[in-house]
Ligand SMILES: O=P(O)(O)OC[C@H]1O[C@H](OP(=O)(O)OP(=O)(O)O)[C@H](O)[C@@H]1O
């Protein structure tokens with residue numbers, strides 16, 4: 001597993017505003033969208049392209065276009081949905097599949113309650129979107145699942161990751177022979193006894209879509 005914690009002043013600035021408990025849902029959604037677009041630029045560095053020949057108004061030129069089959073973007077519901085527009089803004093032709101996963105608040109075990117991912121992902125580059133990599137149970141399960149379906153290149157885009165979760169994802173996916181990168185805006189200090197990232201930003205799903213303030 002490759003880890004890319006993107007060090008950029010705009011990302012740090014927007015992430016600080018996102019963490020602030022006084023940031024309301026509309027602003028939280030906008031900041032998430034902006035952050036994802038910045039992270040997506042790094043996350044798509046190894047997007048596959050084919051060389052093409054084209055004509056500019058001045059003459060012939062060499063160029064590139066995204067290879068087929070096109071990449072697939074998989075937001076993990078619910079919170080990952082807040083990252084979808086920011087990602088597809090950079091990859092407008094990508095296919096989108098959906099995984100609904102929820103972490104039990106007591107056991108911290110992740111279960112899948114919805115699956116609208118194509119059956120056959122053979123040869124596909126996959127971008128998994130989930131703002132929080134906490135214990136890592138959700139992401140490890142999602143990555144294993146996509147590899148079982150044939151994905152041969154996976155990049156997870158997260159807003160925050162905990163060191164404990166990164167270790168778990170590495171332990172549970174490292175032996176699988178598929179290139180896998182985690183791109184995140186920051187690696188935080190640790191998890192607390194409820195499995196929340198510290199200092200984190202709280203419950204991403206609730207802050208995006210839940211409790212009004
Ligand atoms: O790394 P883990 O310990 O598995 O935790 C991370 C998961 O927890 C959150 O989802 P949640 O279960 O709260 O669902 P939601 O997005 O519907 O709020 C978050 O969006 C991740 O999917």
Ligand SMILES: O=c1cc[nH]c(=O)[nH]1
Nearest residue numbers: 134196197202203204
């Ligand atoms: O800190 C955390 C951990 C899991 N899920 C969240 O939304 N936040």
Ligand SMILES: [Mg+2]
Nearest residue numbers: 203204205206
């Ligand atoms: Mg949640």
